[in-house]
């Protein structure tokens with residue numbers, strides 16, 4: 001997402017960044033480029049205008065920040081203003097002190113409500129340890145209830161449904177009572193889609209809202225529909241007040257216009273971003289990190305959070321113990337690799353590392369390499385995994401055949417593993433590994 005915008009802004013800002021002095025003309029020229037880049041990214045034109053005006057005013061004003069040269073200051077101002085544009089500080093759900101916290105999902109047909117309902121349930125369960133129920137209030141299509149049962153169950157949420165014969169307002173009230181009596185922390189209500197802002201369905205949504213008094217109403221918006229998404233959100237806000245936006249399908253949206261405009265146009269911030277069909281492709285939306293990502297400053301916090309989510313403290317302690325006792329084997333190695341995999345596709349992780357230039361970010365990561373390593377390790381006996389030094393001649397051939405690879409690949413994997421184990425042991429003993437020697441060996 002934001003690919004082309006990011007590239008253009010980064011090129012423009014790279015030109016001003018190095019400058020020791022900036023004239024008014026330099027700033028104006030940079031603003032013209034930025035304005036074009038934003039318009040091409042399908043950002044609402046009014047939003048673009050006020051954005052570039054604000055940046056220009058601050059850049060030319062007395063907004064002097066000690067350590068930075070004028071070029072760097074412009075970059076900082078653009079970053080600050082982009083953050084502000086997307087809502088400033090990240091906003092969370094309004095958790096109720098008296099559970100259940102009730103979240104009502106609304107949005108146009110196909111925007112991703114049902115998927116987002118399950119994703120949010122998963123997120124709340126994983127990140128907050130909440131017990132979550134989801135309620136099926138889309139009674140217009142039998143498939144809608146089945147879909148929620150399927151995805152809700154997948155993420156471990158309780159699914160409250162009464163088929164398609166009952167009135168959705170009644171189902172919502174029933175689900176609220178049930179969530180309360182079953183001691184759920186959060187109830188998320190999935191509703192039916194609207195093709196347009198249709199009066200009847202909007203009235204139904206308003207009635208559900210009146211009946212259950214949700215703590216948050218989230219409007220689910222498809223980023224791929226660009227400015228249409230923003231218009232829908234604007235019209236929606238005139239009929240039913242909502243508290244946050246869930247921006248979906250950001251993975252398919254190269255331009256980013258909706259994500260950049262929706263807060264400025266509706267006054268309501270994006271709370272969550274959905275970036276794929278898989279149920280874990282969902283994260284809280286952080287305007288500051290997003291701005292930094294667009295400007296190529298990396299997104300270290302998101303990366304760290306992902307890593308913390310994937311590495312469990314107990315596992316880390318166990319790993320250290322094994323290293324100390326020299327029990328670290330290929331099984332553990334595979335575990336480690338799997339954990340790195342849980343962070344997401346390697347390709348997407350590269351984009352979050354600051355300072356990685358465009359060329360490096362475009363390096364194609366061969367995800368199949370992981371499958372190959374996994375196949376090799378799984379073709380070994382438990383004994384071999386603990387003592388890779390046993391793997392010679394006929395064993396090596398057997399493993400190569402079993403994993404559908406070749407002897408050379410098995411050899412190479414074991415060599416890499418030995419090197420990694422050596423480095424890990426040195427690091428765990430507080431010694432700096434001899435990187436020079438390692439590089440020579442790796443060659």
Ligand SMILES: Nc1nc2c(ncn2[C@@H]2O[C@H](COP(=O)(O)OP(=O)(O)OP(=O)(O)O)[C@@H](O)[C@H]2O)c(=O)[nH]1
Nearest residue numbers: 109110111112113114115193248249274275276277
């Ligand atoms: N690529 C991508 N696809 C998504 C994302 N979120 C949802 N989808 C897909 O979009 C389609 C519609 O999603 P649903 O969750 O069924 O949408 P809905 O708003 O509940 O649809 P209705 O119930 O018909 O109104 C499905 O095929 C989803 O897999 C996303 O972030 N990225």
Ligand SMILES: [Mg+2]
Nearest residue numbers: 113114138144
């Ligand atoms: Mg649905």
